[in-house]
Amino acid sequence: MSDVSLLTGWLSWLVMVLGVAGLVFLLFRRERWWWKYVVPPVVVVAAVAAWVIANPLATSLFAQALTLTDMVWTGVAIAAVGLAIGSMFGTPVWRKVVSVVAAIAVVAAAGNQVNKSYAQYPRIVDLFGVSNEGQIGRPPPVTTAPVTPISGPLAAGWTPTGSGIPADGKGKVSQIDIPGTLSGFRPRDGWVYYPPAYFADNPEPLPVLVLLSGQPGDAGDWLLGDRLQNVMDDYAAQHKGIAPVVVMPDGTGSPTSNPLCADSSLGNMDTYLSKDVPNAIRSQLLVDNNTAHWAIGGFSYGGTCSIQMATNHPDLYPTFVDAAGEAEPTLGTRQQTVDTAFGGDEARFKAINPIDLMATKKFPNTAGWFIAGSDDLPYQLEQQKIYQAAKANGMDVTYWEVPGGTHDWITPISGLEHVMPWLGQRMNLTG
Numbered sequence: 001m002s003d004v005s006l007l008t009g010w011l012s013w014l015v016m017v018l019g020v021a022g023l024v025f026l027l028f029r030r031e032r033w034w035w036k037y038v039v040p041p042v043v044v045v046a047a048v049a050a051w052v053i054a055n056p057l058a059t060s061l062f063a064q065a066l067t068l069t070d071m072v073w074t075g076v077a078i079a080a081v082g083l084a085i086g087s088m089f090g091t092p093v094w095r096k097v098v099s100v101v102a103a104i105a106v107v108a109a110a111g112n113q114v115n116k117s118y119a120q121y122p123r124i125v126d127l128f129g130v131s132n133e134g135q136i137g138r139p140p141p142v143t144t145a146p147v148t149p150i151s152g153p154l155a156a157g158w159t160p161t162g163s164g165i166p167a168d169g170k171g172k173v174s175q176i177d178i179p180g181t182l183s184g185f186r187p188r189d190g191w192v193y194y195p196p197a198y199f200a201d202n203p204e205p206l207p208v209l210v211l212l213s214g215q216p217g218d219a220g221d222w223l224l225g226d227r228l229q230n231v232m233d234d235y236a237a238q239h240k241g242i243a244p245v246v247v248m249p250d251g252t253g254s255p256t257s258n259p260l261c262a263d264s265s266l267g268n269m270d271t272y273l274s275k276d277v278p279n280a281i282r283s284q285l286l287v288d289n290n291t292a293h294w295a296i297g298g299f300s301y302g303g304t305c306s307i308q309m310a311t312n313h314p315d316l317y318p319t320f321v322d323a324a325g326e327a328e329p330t331l332g333t334r335q336q337t338v339d340t341a342f343g344g345d346e347a348r349f350k351a352i353n354p355i356d357l358m359a360t361k362k363f364p365n366t367a368g369w370f371i372a373g374s375d376d377l378p379y380q381l382e383q384q385k386i387y388q389a390a391k392a393n394g395m396d397v398t399y400w401e402v403p404g405g406t407h408d409w410i411t412p413i414s415g416l417e418h419v420m421p422w423l424g425q426r427m428n429l430t431g
Contacts, residue, residue, distance in 0.1 A: 003123050007116055007179040011124075017078035019109020022102030023076070026083040034086075042082035050075030061256045062215060063330050070117055073110040078108035096243040119408040122225030129193065130220045134173045134229060139192060139284045143203045153431045154204055155424075162201025165241060170233045171195045173223055178249050178280040183271035185259075189252035190219045192285065193232055196241035205286055207293035207427035209244040210277065210317070212302030216255035219248045227413045235420045244295070244427055245287055249277050251298070251305055260329040262352045264341035270352065273305070274313045282332070292365075293428045297321030299412035300379075303371075304329055307386060311354040311365055319426045320368035321419055323412035324376060327385040328353050357388060367396035369427060371415035373405025 002101040004011045027039065054071035058064065066074070084103035088096055103121070121127050150157040166172065175189045198206060213221040222228040228246065236243040251269070252259060259269040281287055288294075298306040298316040303325025331337045334349070343350040350356040370387040372380040380401065387399040400418065405411035424430040 003125060005123055006077050006112055006121055006126075007119060012116075015109050015112050018105040022105035022109075023080060025102045026087065026099060026106070028078055038083070038086040040161035041078055042086065046075045046079035046082060049078050059332055061258075063258060063326075065107075067117065070114050073113045077107045077110035080110075083202055088326065097197065101289075105277065111419030117406070117408060119410050120221070120224070122227070126224040130173065131226065132225075134170060134172055136172045136194075137255045138174055139176055140199075142284070142286045153428055154206070155242050155430050158197075158202075158204050158205075158240075158242070160200035160201070160202065160241050160342035164199035164201060165196050169196055169241065171198070171229060171236060171243070173229065175183045176247070176280070176284060178277055180268075180272050180276050181279070182275045183263075185267055185269060185272040185276070186253060187272070188219065188253070190221060190249040192245065192248070193223075193228060195232060195236045195243035195245070196362075197236065197243070198245065198286070200241075203286055204241070205288040206245045207288045207429065208281055208285075208295070209246045209423070209427070210252040210273075210294070211246055211248050212298035212305050213248070213298070214298075214302055215252050215254070217301070218255070219250045221409070222248050225409075227409065230239060230411060231417045231420065235416075235424070239424070239429060242429055244423070244429070245281075245285055247277070247281055247285075249273065251302055251411050258301070258331060260331070260337070260341055261301075261308045262329060262341070262375040264348075265343065266341050269305075270308075270312060274316060275311055278316065288428070290428075292318060293379055293426075295319035295321070295423060295427060297323065297412075298325065299323045299327060299375075299409070300407065303412070307354045307368070307390075307420070308352065310368060311357045311361075312352055314363050314366050318365050318367070319423065320366070321371065321416065322368060322383070322386070323371040323415045324373065324379045324407055325370075325382065325386070326379070327382045327389075328355055355389045358389050358395075363393060363395050368398075369415070369419050369422070370397065370413065371419075372399075372401050373407060373411040374403050375403040376405060376407045376411065379407055397431065425431035 026241045031107055050071050054066035058066045080103045084099045087099035115121050125131050172194045174192055176192045180187060211222050232243045259267040261269045263270045296306045296309050303322040306320045307322045309317045331340050338346050338349045370383045372383040389423055390397045402411045402414040
């Protein structure tokens with residue numbers, strides 16, 4: 001039951017049917033006073049509250065308003081709660097009880113419709129965090145690597161062997177502590193994906209792919225629904241169990257924080273990702289120390305962050321995958337961003353902003369992909385803008401749209417799957 005989909009299939013329809021039935025029960029009553037004194041004010045309050053949540057509040061917290069569809073479902077959920085509260089007065093006990101159950105059903109249905117907009121929680125089990133299946137403890141002790149790594153692509157010159165390699169051919173995941181030692185940033189736990197070859201008795205250092213989630217979000221969002229695991233396991237299955245070690249650090253500190261992936265008055269996020277994260281990776285994991293084989297990517301806020309890191313630290317992250325990111329880090333408008341995070345000093349903002357950097361500096365060794373959903377017009381425009389700037393700079397870049405993709409998790413996962421063969425070449429996995 002825990003693996004049943006919340007996005008498609010019978011459970012999704014059942015939740016919707018129960019929600020509609022609950023709303024009908026809450027709304028329709030014979031009493032004239034109900035329709036005159038309860039329903040109209042509840043609808044008005046719900047509509048206003050939904051607009052506030054979807055527009056000024058969402059824009060303030062996430063620099064992006066919610067869609068009209070999400071706003072409507074938010075209003076439906078608020079209205080259901082209001083109608084249930086109204087049902088607590090002058091009604092028999094049975095109606096009070098059923099009204100509470102009905103409101104819960106409506107809120108669940110509305111919540112799942114919003115969930116569908118982003119494909120955030122694919123299954124019931126994902127509501128409780130990353131699945132325990134395939135999960136191990138903290139990073140295993142680093143196995144001694146050969147003094148002289150093999151030359152050439154790993155998949156061509158290395159055949160992982162040993163009983164430690166998972167028999168099912170699937171990788172493992174674990175949490176990892178990445179402290180903000182130099183940055184002072186206080187992160188939540190990060191996550192790591194280990195390909196099957198990581199557990200070989202004849203280990204080789206593996207390249208690193210750093211992936212960042214959106215905002216609001218959590219580092220483990222990449223792992224919900226086994227979406228990242230499936231992409232990496234499929235790639236590893238074609239390459240003798242070899243794939244990158246994927247590290248997913250916390251990029252915000254909390255669901256509502258937006259530190260812009262920069263060193264600013266909002267925190268030292270740049271230092272965290274460029275110093276603390278690499279230091280933790282090298283000290284806790286068996287990885288390739290040659291950062292020419294490292295890459296960074298992300299979704300939405302994380303996508304914006306990936307191109308920031310690629311332009312601010314091209315030697316550390318010479319390869320990037322920007323999935324549905326924005327043209328520049330933002331708290332709403334550029335002026336709001338400059339005033340809030342950089343004390344009104346636009347020069348400080350331009351010094352870290354990818355488009356401004358690409359106008360003054362060349363990046364001959366940097367390559368990457370800009371990815372957007374074909375049905376996500378706002379972020380298509382953002383991605384096209386930053387892509388054109390990178391192309392004009394002379395970067396080796398590609399723009400691609402995920403067919404049928406919106407601003408949901410289908411877009412970055414489909415995008416990552418699409419670019420993995422290219423990433424494998426950039427990261428010295430294949431020729």
